[in-house]
Amino acid sequence: MKNLKKYAKAIILLTVIILLVCFSFYKISKSRSSQFFGGLTSHVNTEEKIIALTFDDAPTEYTNEILEILDDKNVKATFFVVGKNFEKYPLEGEAIIENGHEIGNHSYSHQRCIFKSQTFIESEIEKTNTLIHDHGYKGEITFRPPNGKKLFGLPYYLNKNNIKTIMWDVEPDTYVSGDADAIVKYTVENTKPGSIILLHPLNGTAGEADREALPKIIDELKAGGYSFVTVSQLLKYEN
Ligand SMILES: [Zn+2]
Structure with missing residues (x-):
């Protein structure tokens, strides 16, 4: 009986203990401020009113509409591309590059990169980087994890290959999804x-x-004295 109680x-x-470990892994997998290997950027420490607009899941059939808005407002943004989407919309992908915007890697198939092999992670990243380069992009390519998820394998691979992980610190869609005025506010x-602002206008x-x-977001932030730069330009302002 005693033994049974023991x-x-x-x-x-x-x-x-297992639940606590699982919970902390879950928290770290979503964290915007730290990961197990290498650094990660969700914003830049600066007093200057400089910010970056980022769009995920590019390119799609909405690319040209977004490029026109950015052109009209004279703003350069950073587009995180999904390799599969780039294969489906190559002209739209090239238009992003030709318009002088920055390109980041957002995986090949947009699967969560947690509990995946290094071979899988490598192919997700390298296939997409190759596509981006093959379509004429010359700049450094940063990475944004699909669904913002990462745990061991992904940060390990990115750190080993000196690829920067870019997160965000402003993402209205989680809080006020579906209402344009609320998103602006x-x-x-x-x-x-x-x-670093994350929007999903390409979805x-x-x-x-x-x-x-x-x-409206661009107009209001400009009126508030903000200037828009790409992610790699923003990184140079880190204090
Ligand atoms: Zn995404």
């Missing part, structure tokens, strides 16, 4: 010097409100 206690303790209120129905919000 075992029960040990099992409970072990379960609690949230973004303007939460942006600070050095912010289908889910991106509709972001497409509507984008010109």
Whole structure:
């Protein structure tokens, strides 16, 4: 009986430990400020009113619409491309490059890169980098994890290959999704010097409100004294 109690206690303790470990892994996999290997950037420490606009899941059929808005507002942004999308919309991908915007890598197939082999991670990153280069892009290519998820293998690979991980510190879609005015308000209120803003105007129905919000976000932040730069330009302002 005594032994049985002992075992029960040990099992409970072990379960609690396993749950705690799983919970901390979950938190770290989503963290915007730290990871197990190498650094990660969600914003830049600066007093200057300089910020970066970033769009995920490029290119899509909405690319030209977004390029026109950026051209009209004279803003350069950073597009995180999914390799599969680039293969489907090569002309749109090239248009991003030709318009002088920055390109980042957002994986090949947009699968979560946690609990995946190094071979899988390598092919997700390198296939997309090759596509980006083959379409004429010359700049440094940073990486943004699909769904913002990373744990061991992805940060390990990125760190080993000197590829920077770029997250964000302003993302209205999680909080006020679907309402353009609320997206503008949230973004303007939460942006600070050095912010990296994440929007999804290239996504289908889910991106509709972001497409509507984008010109207003640019206008309001410019009126507030902010200038827009690409992610790699922003990184140079780190104090
Ligand atoms: Zn994405």
